[in-house]
Amino acid sequence: MTKEQIEYLTLHQFLIEGKRIDKLQLFPHSQGEKGKGFFQRRITKILNELPLFDPKNLSILLGLFRRIDSLPSLTVQEDKQSEPKGITARTIAQAKELVESVQGYRKAFDKLDNADKTRRHHTKEEIAQAIIQLFPPPEPTELQPTLSHFSFERIQFDEKQIKNMIYASKSSTYPGESGIGNAYLKLVVNNPKFIQMLKCSFNALMEKPELVKEMPNLFHYRLSLIPKSSDPNSGFRPISNQESILTILNSLLLKKIIVGKPIHQHQYALQPQAYVKTIIRARNLHKNHHLLSIDIKGAFNRLPFEVIQRNLQRVKVPVNTIAYIMNMLEMRYSTLKGQNSCSIAQGCPLSSWTWCICIDEILHELSQVFDVTAYIDGLWPV
Numbered sequence: 001m002t003k004e005q006i007e008y009l010t011l012h013q014f015l016i017e018g019k020r021i022d023k024l025q026l027f028p029h030s031q032g033e034k035g036k037g038f039f040q041r042r043i044t045k046i047l048n049e050l051p052l053f054d055p056k057n058l059s060i061l062l063g064l065f066r067r068i069d070s071l072p073s074l075t076v077q078e079d080k081q082s083e084p085k086g087i088t089a090r091t092i093a094q095a096k097e098l099v100e101s102v103q104g105y106r107k108a109f110d111k112l113d114n115a116d117k118t119r120r121h122h123t124k125e126e127i128a129q130a131i132i133q134l135f136p137p138p139e140p141t142e143l144q145p146t147l148s149h150f151s152f153e154r155i156q157f158d159e160k161q162i163k164n165m166i167y168a169s170k171s172s173t174y175p176g177e178s179g180i181g182n183a184y185l186k187l188v189v190n191n192p193k194f195i196q197m198l199k200c201s202f203n204a205l206m207e208k209p210e211l212v213k214e215m216p217n218l219f220h221y222r223l224s225l226i227p228k229s230s231d232p233n234s235g236f237r238p239i240s241n242q243e244s245i246l247t248i249l250n251s252l253l254l255k256k257i258i259v260g261k262p263i264h265q266h267q268y269a270l271q272p273q274a275y276v277k278t279i280i281r282a283r284n285l286h287k288n289h290h291l292l293s294i295d296i297k298g299a300f301n302r303l304p305f306e307v308i309q310r311n312l313q314r315v316k317v318p319v320n321t322i323a324y325i326m327n328m329l330e331m332r333y334s335t336l337k338g339q340n341s342c343s344i345a346q347g348c349p350l351s352s353w354t355w356c357i358c359i360d361e362i363l364h365e366l367s368q369v370f371d372v373t374a375y376i377d378g379l380w381p382v
Helices: 003-012 029-049 057-066 089-115 124-134 159-168 182-187 192-207 209-214 244-257 274-286 305-314 319-331 349-366
Strands: 221-227 236-242 372-375 378-381
Touching: 029 057, 029 182, 029 192, 057 192, 124 221, 124 236, 159 182, 159 192, 159 244, 182 244, 192 209, 192 244, 192 319, 209 319, 236 244, 244 319, 244 349, 274 372, 274 378, 305 319, 305 349, 349 372, 349 378
Parallel strands: none
Antiparallel strands: 221 236, 372 378
16 A cells, blocks of 8 residues: 555544554554553653652653654554463463454455555545534533532542553553553553552542643544445544543543433443344334334534533532533544534543433433333434
């Protein structure tokens, strides 16, 4: 592929056989060890130079890594520091995964070479028009925040919770603009200064949510526009590739605020095997009834901030947590789209739950007339 083709793929993050092809994955595996050593040395040097217990250090660190042209992605086994030696079932599975991964990339690049001869590249004007269509200005709303209840619960995270969330994260998840993905986080998860920095920054944001505005690099994201089909008129699906560290923070936060806040019993979005349960229930209802399928167009992209704030208050989320979430949404910024004026991010752990609580009252009203099944923004009333 030419340099222009690689830059085009890097910009728009096209999916080939379900895998994102980007500049980090274009590096040969031999550079993985180089990236691994470079990252560890760089992190150590930065942490030694930054003052201790300043929550803004996290934003500074991300900003420094954003200036690096290429932080190569790690291979399947490079983030397995604690893996026991010797042949085990797990190492065999990892070897099989690596072989399948290599074969998959080879097929993907073969497909790219063949498809690129006929692919019509989208112009900058077409991309700009797609952004306008996908993210229209927020609709005016007369909703006022509900002030009937205040919760001043104090949410904090300890080092063990942060480490466990990093260990549980998927190494293959695409990183944000800094290039520091989950595989790299696992390399430094046992670095005391690094975990102290995360703990300090995370807890400071929970205590003083106004700090969001002083940590802009944490809320920069890369907007990926993925064509819905080969038809040039089919439009795009927007995906937000935010910083992996922000995903860790929001995953920790979600685990704490979701407790004791039930949503509609037939909203399956947050349940295990959610999609399977949704299909089974919808098919069972369809056997003896006419099933209406409703898909809310651009649901995540058009949700006004006033609606989000009102529903966070309605389900009694702590005051400081609401302030953090609202500040985070307003501070989100991408090069393609610019500053957020409404919407929640596709790809953020908080987004599905936020959407579910915003539509929950509507589901309960519909349930008085219909038998409703829901999966995030898809509704099937009978």
